[in-house]
Amino acid sequence: MPDFEFDLVVIGTGPGGEGAAMQAAKHGMKVGVVERMKMIGGACTHVGTIPSKALRYAIFRMMEVNRSQQFLDRGLFVDTPFPDLLKAAKGVVQKQVLLRAGFYERNDVPVIHGSAHFVDSNHVEVTDADGSRKMVRAKYFVIATGARPYRPASIDFSNPCVFDSDTILGLNRDVKSLIVYGAGVIGCEYASMFRNLNAKVTLINARDKLLEYLDDEIIDALSYHFREHGMLIKHKEEFEKVECTHDGVIVHLKSGKKLKADALLWAAGRTGNSDGMGLDKVGVEPDSRGNIPVNENLQTAAPHIYAVGDVIGPPALASAAYMQGRFASSHMLGNKDVAPVKNVPTGIYTSPEISSLGKTEKELTAEKVPYEVGHSLFRSLARAQITGQAVGMLKLLFHRETLELLGIHCFGQQASEIIHIGQAIMLQPPPHNTINYFVNTTFNYPTMAEAYRVAALNGLNRLF
Structure with a gap:
């Protein structure tokens, strides 16, 4: 006899798991969730999105003071140690945990703590940290176990000078120099943060450009901004080995270069948390990076077992994971009220931010779509001048004949908010x-939203 029996068991309480559990519970299913961590929220709440963005904002506030002329004129300068900046992030995490715990309590969704292991297609065994075991039976399952940083076996991550994106939030000292290996979203975000803390940052990228899937103009703007602020970027480089010394690390590159710094942040790739779950017992086989293959309905090879969020790979965004969870539960319920997850905007929290949705110029050119471009430079907007955040632009791509909006690309302060309009x-x-719409709508003035009207008019002026 199982210790617990549910209609649905959700494994993981990050955004994907939460979306699945809440959607199913609100539609009458008996739902239970399994969480291996002591507190709910998953990596997103504890080591990912929430603490990193809270840290970024703490750094931003310090920068605002130090770059403000009114404070400079009075000789005021703030130099907050890194561990103190992290305290702000920890405060936000605690609030998020309490908030999300309330969701499960109010919807009568019990949380079973421990690691889940499939015994057969309808049973998982949950083993808690103290060794106690519970058998849980369900008709459906949603795997929302997330992902973790990929760690090459040749690198000693136990060394106090070597970090990944999870452990960097435990850094207990200031560093004067940092090597970031991997120029994906996480690498670029942390490189940006540490450069804003006046650390000497070297960003190593294995590819030709930063974030190649973005529009070329945005990539160029980000690269220029990084270099303008003193960051060293090395493209098409791969590591050969990492040497730990008494006062830092030396990264040996295959090109023969050697780079030395106080610390290394390894940010090259992630691995899905699918190992140790007994997925072979239910006919589910993850790929080489631990990602679980799913169909268009987010079903695995076992149709009653769904997988959502980072454990299925791209887009690996908290926003997408939550909606994937809702869609998975709606699908198993036979409901049509939640649409498949499409048109997910990117949100990259570098300084300045980047956000985009739709096609890039390169894609439209390859598809031979007749398009035009409308720009709005933030330095021309009154709101940006008032706030002192004048770096950036909004770029609209639209069809020359129908005027259909085909792509939105934003670089600058609040880009991740501006994109939603x-x-x-x-x-x-x-x-x-x-x-x-943007030409014929009255926007508040002064606001950053005004950028849409400016960009639309700029684009229309290019037509002939």
Whole structure:
């Protein structure tokens, strides 16, 4: 006899697990969740999105003071140690845990702590840290176990000078120099943060460009901004070995170069948390990076077992994971009220931020779509001048004939917020998805939203 029996068991309480559990519970299913950590929220809440963005904001506030002329004129300068900046992040994490715990309590969803292991297609055994075991039976399962940083076996991550994106949030000292290996989203975000703390940052990228999937103009703007602020970027480089010394690390590159710094942040790739779950017992086989293959309905090879979030690979965004969880539960319920997850905007929290949605110029050119471009430079906006955040731009790509909005690309302060205005219009059915909306709508003044009107008019002026 099982210790617990549910309609649905969700494994993991990050955004994907939460979305699945809440959607199913609100539609009458008996739901239980399994969480191996002591507190709910998953990596997103404890070592990922929430603490890293809270840390970024703490750094941003310190920068605002130190770059403000009114404070400089009075000889005021703030130099907050890194561990103190982390305290702000920890405070936000605690609030998020309490908030999310309330969701499960109010919806009568019990949390069973421990690691889940499939025994057969309808049973998982949950082993807690103290060794106690519980058998849980369910009709459906949603695997939302997330991912962790990929760690090459040749690198000694126990060394106090070597970090990954999980452990960097435990850094208990200031560093004067940092090597970031891996120029994906996580690498670029942390490189940006530490450069804003005046550390000497070297960013090593195995590819030709930073974040190659972005629009080329945005990539160029980010690269220019990084270099303008003193960051050293090395493209098309791969590590050969990492040598730990008494006062830091030396990264040996295959090109023969040697780079030395106080610390190394390894940010090259992630691995899905699918190992040790007994997935072979249910006919589910993860790929070489631990990602679980799913179909368009987020079902694994076992149709009653779904997988969502980072454990299935890209886009590996908290926002997408939550919606994937909701969709998975709706699908098993036979409901049509939640659509498949599409048109997910990117949100990259470098300084300045980047956010984009839709096609890039390169993609539209390859597809031979007749398009035009509308720009709005933030330095020309009154709101950006008032706030002193004048670096950046909004770029709209639209069809020359129909004026349909095809792509939105934003670089600058609050880009991840600004993108949503364009997103709402882009996803409207024709003919309501054109840039005419921005021309014919009155925006508050002064606001950053005004950038849409400026960009739309700029684009229309290019037509002939």
